[in-house]
Amino acid sequence: MRANCWIGKHDMRVQNVPDPKILNDRDAIVRITSTAICGSDLHLYNGFIPTMESGDIVGHEFMGEVIETGRGVQNLQKGDRVVVPFPIACGSCFSCQHGLFSVCENSNPNAWMAEKMWGHSPAGLFGYSHLLGGYAGGHAEYARVPFADVGPIKVPEELTDEQVLFLSDIFPTGYMGAEMCDIQPGDTIAVWGCGPVGLLAMKSAFLLGAERVIAIDRFPERLAMAREKTGAETINYEELSVHDALKEMTGGRGPDACIDAVGMEAHAPGAIGAYDRAKQAMMLETGRPVALRQAIMACRNGGTVSVIGVYGGFIDKFPMGSVMNRSLKIRTGQCHVQRYMRPLLDRIQRGEIDPSFIITHRMRLEDAPEGFAMFLKKQDDCIKIVLKPH
Numbered sequence: 001m002r003a004n005c006w007i008g009k010h011d012m013r014v015q016n017v018p019d020p021k022i023l024n025d026r027d028a029i030v031r032i033t034s035t036a037i038c039g040s041d042l043h044l045y046n047g048f049i050p051t052m053e054s055g056d057i058v059g060h061e062f063m064g065e066v067i068e069t070g071r072g073v074q075n076l077q078k079g080d081r082v083v084v085p086f087p088i089a090c091g092s093c094f095s096c097q098h099g100l101f102s103v104c105e106n107s108n109p110n111a112w113m114a115e116k117m118w119g120h121s122p123a124g125l126f127g128y129s130h131l132l133g134g135y136a137g138g139h140a141e142y143a144r145v146p147f148a149d150v151g152p153i154k155v156p157e158e159l160t161d162e163q164v165l166f167l168s169d170i171f172p173t174g175y176m177g178a179e180m181c182d183i184q185p186g187d188t189i190a191v192w193g194c195g196p197v198g199l200l201a202m203k204s205a206f207l208l209g210a211e212r213v214i215a216i217d218r219f220p221e222r223l224a225m226a227r228e229k230t231g232a233e234t235i236n237y238e239e240l241s242v243h244d245a246l247k248e249m250t251g252g253r254g255p256d257a258c259i260d261a262v263g264m265e266a267h268a269p270g271a272i273g274a275y276d277r278a279k280q281a282m283m284l285e286t287g288r289p290v291a292l293r294q295a296i297m298a299c300r301n302g303g304t305v306s307v308i309g310v311y312g313g314f315i316d317k318f319p320m321g322s323v324m325n326r327s328l329k330i331r332t333g334q335c336h337v338q339r340y341m342r343p344l345l346d347r348i349q350r351g352e353i354d355p356s357f358i359i360t361h362r363m364r365l366e367d368a369p370e371g372f373a374m375f376l377k378k379q380d381d382c383i384k385i386v387l388k389p390h
């Protein structure tokens with residue numbers, strides 16, 4: 001089959017690779033009809049996630065048709081149309097029993113690597129390095145889905161691929177980012193990053209009862225989408241001091257909660273940005289946490305900082321004094337997608353949200369390398385790319 005493979009930094013290639021096979025009783029093989037490029041894939045593309053190997057198949061947002069199931073998969077049948085969540089989870093360990101699917105204790109065969117870096121291992125993820133299991137991803141014609149009796153959700157025929165594809169990752173992720181803010185009536189939520197994840201966090205914040213959402217970015221087309229499609233107010237951080245603007249917009253108090261939907265590769269003008277870029281290049285810190293620092297400093301006393309942007313290792317100049325002295329709460333995680341798929345599918349079916357509004361580009365699988373280059377540079381007003389392997 002054809003698959004989009006990571007070869008090295010800024011080098012993706014669509015290659016011929018062996019078809020996936022059922023390896024365990026609880027596996028299924030899915031013929032992929034739609035798959036997407038995620039901001040998380042850019043961390044791989046830019047070479048910031050260790051333990052990638054040349055030839056690894058990437059992609060963790062995908063859906064398609066079940067063409068084969070192992071003997072242990074009773075809930076799915078050949079021909080079922082499913083969306084697959086990006087964390088791989090067994091459904092029965094301590095973490096899974098507590099709904100913490102992205103930290104499943106049974107799905108990372110390379111747990112020892114993650115334990116060295118993080119103390120304990122999270123779940124394995126599709127297409128996201130050997131540290132996280134070395135699983136082949138979904139930028140391909142077919143994928144093997146482990147624990148297929150737990151993860152994939154069947155989707156009704158009347159909904160299009162584009163309406164349900166983002167149940168695999170970014171809709172639940174944005175939703176979890178908003179949910180972690182414990183939104184109360186009257187709350188103002190600030191969101192750093194108007195990428196797909198930030199935009200869906202904004203939509204979700206309103207769904208969960210926020211009164212105001214303030215979106216922060218620098219790309220005009222993304223800020224416009226935040227205003228027009230989610231109802232947020234916006235701040236262009238290249239034009240205004242984010243801290244001062246947020247203070248002014250909230251009567252001096254600061255937002256009730258701040259969501260970091262940017263992560264480890266924040267763009268940062270000025271001296272602090274140069275400092276982070278230099279330290280990151282020398283591997284002295286693994287992230288440039290500009291948005292996170294701002295989110296902490298801006299949040300109102302006693303408020304919540306919700307971190308859904310991805311971080312890999314260690315960061316510098318973390319304002320712990322601000323967190324501690326001002327009673328802030330920090331909540332974070334790779335999304336526990338399995339927990340949200342059913343309720344969010346219900347919201348899509350009820351017409352409360354159609355996450356396909358973020359799609360700007362549709363491409364063939366063969367064009368994935370071009371898509372990565374375009375998405376990295378946000379060229380052609382690119383916000384979200386969907387790839388069609390078939």
Ligand SMILES: NC(=O)c1ccc[n+]([C@@H]2O[C@H](COP(=O)([O-])OP(=O)(O)OC[C@H]3O[C@@H](n4cnc5c(N)ncnc54)[C@H](O)[C@@H]3O)[C@@H](O)[C@H]2O)c1
Nearest residue numbers: 039040173193195196197262263266267308309310334335
């Ligand atoms: N927690 C999870 O489960 C999960 C799931 C999916 C994605 N993510 C992460 O979410 C983040 C966003 O993903 P995406 O697909 O939306 O990516 P994206 O690259 O499309 O969007 C990131 C946005 O952040 C903006 N940005 C950069 N620096 C900024 C700054 N200093 N202040 C404000 N905005 C800034 C960029 O201009 C861009 O619009 C990534 O880190 C990704 O890895 C996490």
Ligand SMILES: [Zn+2]
Nearest residue numbers: 038039040169
């Ligand atoms: Zn993703």
Ligand SMILES: [Zn+2]
Nearest residue numbers: 090093096104
């Ligand atoms: Zn588990």
